[in-house]
Amino acid sequence: MKFLDQAKVYIRSGNGGNGAVSFRREKFVEHGGPDGGDGGRGGDVWVQAVEGLNTLIDFRYQQHFRAGAGEGGSGRNRTGANGQDAVLRVPVGTVVLSEDKETILADLTEADQRVCLLRGGNGGFGNQRFKSSINQAPRRANPGLQGEELAIWLRLKLIADAGLVGLPNAGKSTFLSAVSAAKPKVADYPFTTLHPHLGIATVDSRRLVVADIPGLIEGASEGIGIGDRFLGHIERCAVLLHLVDGTSDDIASDYLTVERELELYGAGLADKPRVVVVSKADAVADPDQTVAELAAASDRPVLLISAASGQGMTEVLRALVRIVADERAEDEPEDTTWRP
Known part of the structure; x- marks a missing residue:
């Protein structure tokens, strides 16, 4: 296995799901009211130190990591599913640096140590969140927030006595x-x-x-x-x-x-x-x-x-x-x- 001790990686957290505009429509139910659910939260981007690795060679073949987007809400007050997290698995001793190679974002010195690098966007509110005594049939919902994007450097510093x-x-x-x-x-x-x-x-x-x-x-x-x-x-x-x-x-x-x-x-x-x-x-x-x-x-x-x-x-x-x-x-x- 070829030894690689630094790699540039591009990461992006997931977008939040959109809120839903929906109204309850059932037989024998009058004035059902709004029941649009919230959107799901976008996935986060994590970096985790794992045992058994001693090189960053995996990041030569994959430089882009993107977390999953949250699903949109739906009727009956159903909230959308959250997006799947993206996890960068690196050797113990890896330092995560910003694009300028100077600012340290994380220093992973122990096995199973995890650090969240980017948070996913929040899901938007459905129209049931906006009902009030003076607006009992709101027809608006919030879109989900966009995820974040970042370019980082991974640098391996071996753990030795x-x-x-x-x-x-x-x-x-x-x-x-x-x-x-x-x-x-x-x-x-x-x-x-x-x-x-x-x-x-x-x-x-x-x-x-x-x-x-x-x-x-x-x-x-x-x-x-x-x-x-x-x-x-x-x-x-x-x-x-x-x-x-x-x-x-x-x-x-x-x-x-x-x-x-x-x-x-x-x-x-x-x-x-x-x-x-x-x-x-x-x-x-x-x-x-x-x-x-x-x-x-x-x-x-x-x-x-x-x-x-x-x-x-x-x-x-x-x-x-x-x-x-x-x-x-x-x-x-x-x-x-x-x-x-």
Whole structure:
């Protein structure tokens, strides 16, 4: 299945049904009076997050969604049926934006979360609504109100605990395939990862959802390479794992290049907690010197890992789990319920 993380969609709510003009006509019943029913309400447009989806590919083949119109009223005070709602089913983590791509209309972060985007038009009143002591045979009814129309953007931001960042060929995909059952493409040339991947790692009976995104290069914020369009998928992460290729000639420059692109992107990525690691330890000539050099450039503790041999992998996962647990605990609202 092709990965698609944004789509433009056109939605319209249903029109309300017209009210009816009708008079009661029955044998042996004099002056039956007006009995025109109201029109039904037009259908609403909803967006709902569902489990089992991880792409917006369905919206490439259908961009227009329209709710059903309400039926008109009829005699004997019968109200028309309401129009059928239109429901856009999207993956968990989808953000609904207005046409300007800036105003957030809905942010769906939990399964089965629903948000109404457009309300259907009200049904018109039938003539029985207008009868009075001085107008006992009204011959008018209201038309139903028109529905609303809107163009929206759907943008998917994957839900993950930890995000992998680094230059192309820093070992991100290899790390993900080593700690989870995910099978991202791994090769010895740049940009083998063309779209994000999710994997679930387990350490000390704790589960950790890890997101791998395409590598960043200098100028990614200006669209060079694949650009920074996939950075939105790590905005929700509690921690970033920055992998630096230990076989690089200038390991400090590699680290600073990625950090600079994260800062230029914004969205709080530069302020997220970090775990910095030197990858490909099995191919590093002088591991201690490499770690010391990166620690001086990053001003952070640096770990040494090798996805091929398994060196340091458990320690890195434990460090990620500790930070995720701390960050998620801070995000949970404090329970102020009074108890005896």
